[in-house]
Amino acid sequence: MKLQNVLLALIISSSLLNPSLSLSQDFPVPIPAPLTGLEIMNVGDSEMKLNFHTERRTQFEQLAVGEAIVEYSTLPLYNLYDYQSNGVPMQICQDPLTPDNVHVSVMYSTDPSLSTKTCAYIFSNDRGATWNFIGDVPGVGNSGFPAVSLKSNGAFIIANQIYDLWGPVRTSIHYDQGAGFGVFTALDPPRANPLPEFWPRVLSTYSGRIVFGTSIGISSNDIRRAFTNVVLNQNPPGNFSGYSSYVGNYAEGYAFAIAPNGSIGHAYIGYDFDDPYDVFYRSSTDDGLTWNTATKIWDWDEETNQLGCLRGVSMVFGNNNQPYVAFNTSKLTRSEFFPRLSSQIRVWCPVLNSGVPMLVADSTNVPFYPNTGNVSDAFLPLCRPTIGRASFHNNIFVAFNATTEQTGADTSRYYSVWISYNFGDYWPPPERITPATPLRDWRFPSMSPVSNTSGFTTKVQMVCQADSLAGTHVTGSPIGRGEFVSVRYNFSIISGTSSETIRQKKPDLHQNHPNPFNPVTSITFDIYDDSKVRLVVNDMLGREVIRLVNDEFKTAGSYSYDFNATDLSSGIYFYRLVVSGANSLETGELSATRKMIVVR
Structure with missing residues (x-):
């Protein structure tokens, strides 16, 4: 990892001395293994003595973005484990029936060695303006990589991976007794495999069941398998349908969503000798017990355009009950990615653009800066799209990470967050929604599946990580102080279309x-x-x-x-x-x- 950073620095230095060497040259990099949360850093006395200002919360000024206003609130937590997901995090839910309630769970550590880490539950009852730290889930032991959903009564559900004395890493599901209570019941699914289980995703259905997915990715012969399962009865320790495997990517390369009519959608990245970096979609009408045949919505071809999906996929249903799948594409080989080359953000919906994924963002509408420095976190210039819908009207929103012109001491890029929205198959040019000052590395945006609309204004609820230093510390960049920030994008449909059009709808x-x-x-x-x-x-x-x-x-x-x-x-x-x-x-x-x- 350090050798890789040295090589990158040498190439940058050489390009400055020799204009014929361009920063945009291919320079392939081996695709890194996903992080598991088991990482422990060797830190010196100087790092252990750093003052991380544990009580400080950075204040970010309200930002005007085109016709929209962006608001920020810093959550009551700081973080040194500056890596939230191997893919697109699912960490925030606004209650559609009680929109004052917004729930968040994030992974954090305040130990410079990262030997302890856990998942926090943070709750707002004023639509994200202020936040309360409810507690860690579970209350004792190490945990990580949370994914969240809401029960029909508005109670929070957190699925995460836990590390304890009773065996290897495994998936656990926790549900609260009510909105903001912080009194969680744990469900302990039977093991899918003797290997550790990592990286859960979770979804509550209208019938009271809980669909979840998990995967394994560590073994001597590099077996990778992904699974789905269903909680049939929530009385501890839970009654489960049993794990069902599918040929998909591991490490959070999968996402679930529920439609207004109760259908369940499952988007995932392919993983086998025929379908690496392809994107698939399938659905279920019985709460995830059975699935229809998957549709391939993106096809990576190593011999032609070589554009495939690495790590970034998410999905939501529109108010029209149609699935929308967001994913990033970039040049890939079977073992390498190209962080210095441009990448793209795309959205697929079967009834739009003749079922061909729509291009939302690329180097033509978002400034392009090659990703440099520590790239062992598998970030691309544009990547990790998170998608959600308005509770009213038919707008879909996509936010994603983008490199900036700023670099850190190890030449790692500072990132920003951008957003776009749709009118049918038209996506306006994206807009940057994170401030340039104070300088922060904004990563891992997560968007509520549904954000409340009042009148013609939707307040899109998101949470992001904002780090004081660029790059990912757990993969080798300097240690910085991370914060979690509620980002609220106030979008008015009037600004995008005429009131006469709305009046006659x-x-x-x-x-x-x-x-x-x-x-x-x-x-x-x-x-x-x-x-x-x-x-x-x-x-x-x-x-x-x-x-x-x-x-x-x-x-x-x-x-x-x-x-x-x-x-x-x-x-x-x-x-x-x-x-x-x-x-x-x-x-x-x-x-x-x-x-x-x-x-x-």
Whole structure:
């Protein structure tokens, strides 16, 4: 690792003396092994005596980015283990039903030797403006690489890998008793393999099950296998469906998401002799117990363009129940990557751009600086895209890391965070959302799967790591003081499209959930203007069964109503939403209808 840094420094020095040598030359680097959290640093007395200002919190000034405003709040924690994920971290959730509540879990260590590290739970009940440290999860012992989700009651779920006296590293799942309580119950899945289990991902379903994934990556013959599993019963130690393997990448090269209609999506990077660096998508309609045949959405070809996906994949569903998969691409061989060459951020959705991944960012719309110095963390000039959706409207947001012109003492790059959003298959040029001063190495952005929309403004909830020094200390860069920062991007749909376009937009009536149902289901709809609203249930003959909303005036926003079919027989019913604007001569009457099934 130190030899690699010396070689990079020599090349940089040579390029300054000889203009014919360019920093953008290929210079392939062996793809590093993923970090496991077991790393311990040999530190000298001088490092042990460093003053890390344990109580200090950096204040970042509000930033105007185009038409948007970006707000920052520093979390009550500092960190010396400056590596959050081998891929795209999943560390933050805003509660869609109680949007004041935002939950975060991060991995941290305050020991310069990094011999102890754990996962913190940090909670906000004012939409990220202020934060409270609730505690470590679990409360004793070492843990790392948390992934998070929310139960239907708003309680936080943390899956992480734990290190204790009872055996090798293994995945553990913890769920809180309520929002912000900090009273966690632990579930201990049976082992998938005699080898250590690392890098979990987790997702709570609407039926109360918990889908999770994990992988193994350490063995004498370099076996790599990825698995999914389902928590069927949450009474400790838990009842599980059992591990199911798939041919995918290890080390957090996988992501889960849930659609408004309850479907589960699984995006992952391929790993075998045929599919390295390819990207796949598959789905499940039974809470992850079975999966359909995976669709290859990106194909790495070593003989042609050589662009493949290294470490960076995430996914979300839109309010239209369509999957959106974000991933980075770059030049790759089977054993090497090229941190000095440009990379790209792409998003795939099956109903957009004819199913061809859309280009969101590359060197044409984000300033290009080759990644230099310590590259053993497998970072690219543009990488690690995190994706989420607005709770209302149809906007999808993607944030990602990008190199800057600033370098540290070991020539490692300082990184920034950029964001873009979509209007259908159009993605405007990305914008930088992290400040240039004070100088920080901004890495590992994580975006809430759903961010709340109020009126026409979505406050996109993110958490990032901001380190005082560039590079990754655990892979050889100088030790710095890391902080975790809540980043809130206030996006108004008015700034991206005309109010007339919004005014004439048809309301969104979502599929009821569950469906089929017995006897209660929920019906959700979105309206884009202050309107008079009627929501009616009819039978197959068109006869009105009930009016859930009777010509009531509603402000623009999202609404949900429960429908109880206790007194109805089994069969097919229809629910119809009728919306007329505050000025009916201007907007006319708009309607939408969907089908639902009552079963006994």
